[in-house]
Amino acid sequence: MARSLGDWALDFLLITLAVTPLRRYTGVIWLARLRRMLGLFCFFYAGLHVASYVWLDQSCDWTAIARDIVKRPFIAVGVTAFMLLVPLAATSGKAMVRRLGGRRWQALHRSAYVIAMLGPLHCAGMVKDGVARPLAYAAIAASLLGLRALWREQERRRQLAGAYLPKVKGRIIPIAVKR
Helix, strand or coil: CHHHHHHHHHHHHHHHHHHHHHHHHHCCHHHHHHHHHHHHHHHHHHHHHHHHHHHHHCCCCHHHHHHHHHHCHHHHHHHHHHHHHHHHHHCCCHHHHHHHCHHHHHHHHCHHHHHHHHHHHHHHHHCCCCCHHHHHHHHHHHHHHHHHHHHHHHHHHHHHCCCCCCEECCEECCCCCCC
């Protein structure tokens, strides 16, 4: 049961990360409104995954849990991913976006990229019947993160090429740079 809850959490994380590429390539803008809800579903299933591990697998024995975290690295990876997910869920509301400011909120929520890398790693440590599922998760996460890296590089190149300099009648106006 705990394993399937973890799979649901990872599924929702990857679906949440797929919203931006789908929106950009299809032009369907309303998809962006689903992102917050999908991210909270990810947190919900991750919370159930952790709760089932703590309660059903370890019987709330915190000493055994601490030993398990040290003994089995994939548990430590999962705990790290969940701890990174908590602030994302706590700051998902519009009021928190205003309170933190857009840039700080966005910087915080970029930790979802780290979680997307940790999730398949955690899954790989758990499986005993083959690595196909963790590899599929890793490939999907890598492609979604790779797209974002590509877009950032394209944006950086556009900026370096002067695409954002002010123009008057088709000519670029030089801007004095203060040093």
